Amino acid sequence: MVKICCIGAGYVGGPTMAVIAFKCPSIEVAVVDISVSRITAWNSDQLPIYEPGLDEVVKQCRGKNLFFSTEVERHVSEADIIFVSVNTPTKSRGLGAGKAADLTYWESAARMIADVSKSNKIVVEKSTVPVKTAEAIEKILTHNSQGIKYQILSNPEFLAEGTAIQDLFKPDRVLIGGRETPAGQKAIQALKDVYAHWVPEDRIITTNLWSAELSKLAANAFLAQRISSVNAMSALCEATGADVAQVSHAVGKDTRIGPKFLNASVGFGGSCFQKDILNLVYICECNGLTEVANYWKQVIKVNDYQKSRFVNRIVSSMFNTVSGKKIAVLGFAFKKDTGDTRETPAIDVCKGLLGDKARLSIYDPQVTEDQIQRDLSMSKFDWDHPIHLQPMSPSAVKEVTVVWDAYQATKNAHGVCILTEWDEFKTLDYQKIFNNMQKPAFIFDGRNVLDVAKLRKIGFIVYSIGKPLDPWFNDMQAMP
Ligand code: NAD
Ligand code: UDX
Numbered sequence: 001m002v003k004i005c006c007i008g009a010g011y012v013g014g015p016t017m018a019v020i021a022f023k024c025p026s027i028e029v030a031v032v033d034i035s036v037s038r039i040t041a042w043n044s045d046q047l048p049i050y051e052p053g054l055d056e057v058v059k060q061c062r063g064k065n066l067f068f069s070t071e072v073e074r075h076v077s078e079a080d081i082i083f084v085s086v087n088t089p090t091k092s093r094g095l096g097a098g099k100a101a102d103l104t105y106w107e108s109a110a111r112m113i114a115d116v117s118k119s120n121k122i123v124v125e126k127s128t129v130p131v132k133t134a135e136a137i138e139k140i141l142t143h144n145s146q147g148i149k150y151q152i153l154s155n156p157e158f159l160a161e162g163t164a165i166q167d168l169f170k171p172d173r174v175l176i177g178g179r180e181t182p183a184g185q186k187a188i189q190a191l192k193d194v195y196a197h198w199v200p201e202d203r204i205i206t207t208n209l210w211s212a213e214l215s216k217l218a219a220n221a222f223l224a225q226r227i228s229s230v231n232a233m234s235a236l237c238e239a240t241g242a243d244v245a246q247v248s249h250a251v252g253k254d255t256r257i258g259p260k261f262l263n264a265s266v267g268f269g270g271s272c273f274q275k276d277i278l279n280l281v282y283i284c285e286c287n288g289l290t291e292v293a294n295y296w297k298q299v300i301k302v303n304d305y306q307k308s309r310f311v312n313r314i315v316s317s318m319f320n321t322v323s324g325k326k327i328a329v330l331g332f333a334f335k336k337d338t339g340d341t342r343e344t345p346a347i348d349v350c351k352g353l354l355g356d357k358a359r360l361s362i363y364d365p366q367v368t369e370d371q372i373q374r375d376l377s378m379s380k381f382d383w384d385h386p387i388h389l390q391p392m393s394p395s396a397v398k399e400v401t402v403v404w405d406a407y408q409a410t411k412n413a414h415g416v417c418i419l420t421e422w423d424e425f426k427t428l429d430y431q432k433i434f435n436n437m438q439k440p441a442f443i444f445d446g447r448n449v450l451d452v453a454k455l456r457k458i459g460f461i462v463y464s465i466g467k468p469l470d471p472w473f474n475d476m477q478a479m480p
Pocket of ligand 2: 157158159160161162220223227260261262263264265266267268269270271272273334335336
């Protein structure tokens, strides 16, 4: 029986390994982590991450050929294939701070593999890493163990949160990079054999190591660039009276462009896009490619602009002050169908409003009060230096209350912001919400999920990203 061990039981390691175990009953899969609380949760009825379909997959295999454990060393030493899926955050201090990937967790995992291995291993990079990381890992492994052969593969993960199980069941492609030597090719084949249990052969792409590592950064950069492009257009739409949804539809009909990933929003979030583009920028700079670095930097600049533009729109339309006003925030996760808040645009929007002294009442169906308070009191880039290992922040932000119901959040509020596109926000009773709000009642839809005409009929002053502006906003802009 082939034995797989995955180091890192996070958003990638957990679901990916659960699907491998589900699709390959003949393979034993152990997912290990240094976080005791994470592993305890994986072994309970309340999994540590919310992901549609995940519970069913885990329940089918857990205890049979899928195991979650803190016995990291034992499982690593017994495995034939070791996936490393630890976090690779942006460095928050030192050389390359604010850009370069912090490979501390990766390096410590590699050193541990070298310490405990007694047989030859295939080590698979599942984490997103800078190009050439495989070479560094290979050096750490070979310089720290004797007589043991390692093959390093790059097998980046393309799943998106909220649709992870769907994406893993039917991936657009599986990418495997390895050395172009006979031993490297044999290792590629061994990993191909795992995926071949359910992925059609023509969807498994094999490349050299550096192409695989770079393709992952490139794919995320391209995706994020699409969002920044449509968000840049949304600002122009508001200035000209065009409707960004209509523009996206018309542009996306061109088969060379395609319709997906063209929804204007308050900005992209999530643990990957910003981190991976910053990493790409750093790699370009290190290679002396200043123009290329600047090109990609702009994707993040537009994203930051979109978030601050949204806050400015709220403040300026509410008579240039939100001081002491209650603002309801509906949605805090970085997208729907996940409880993940890493780099969610809600953090920047909330911090912007708090900076203008607003009082916030926040509701998200999947995010806890502890998490929201932690996010709002943490510094940029600190979030990915495992939050579950950090103590709860001592001082909660007192102008923030977190409630478990959209109606409670909006009661007596001056304004409502939609920051995540949860389906339930589309079907709220907005007449009831309007009746219970201060007047004039404002709605700022950062996800374009609401029926603007219907809300205006109720009496709301509505702002929806990239949609023709309510005359109110032009009047306010004209104010000195
Ligand atoms: P995560 O923070 O959810 O999980 C990482 C886990 O690794 C944590 O539970 C941490 O405790 C554990 N860990 C760290 N060091 C360890 C060690 N030495 N030994 C054992 N466990 C250790 O992160 P994630 O979202 O799963 O992302 C993991 C990697 O995958 C990152 O490189 C990320 O860029 C990449 N990725 C993420 C996504 C996504 O959607 N989240 C998608 C594709 C790729
Ligand atoms: C992303 C990549 O899609 C995935 O392939 C990679 O493995 C990890 O990073 P993820 O961050 O989980 O996945 O979600 P994604 O669906 O890409 O959304 C990222 C952000 O962009 C979210 O905040 C989302 O709301 C936003 N977004 C997405 C838009 O604003 N508009 C869109 O049209 C699409």
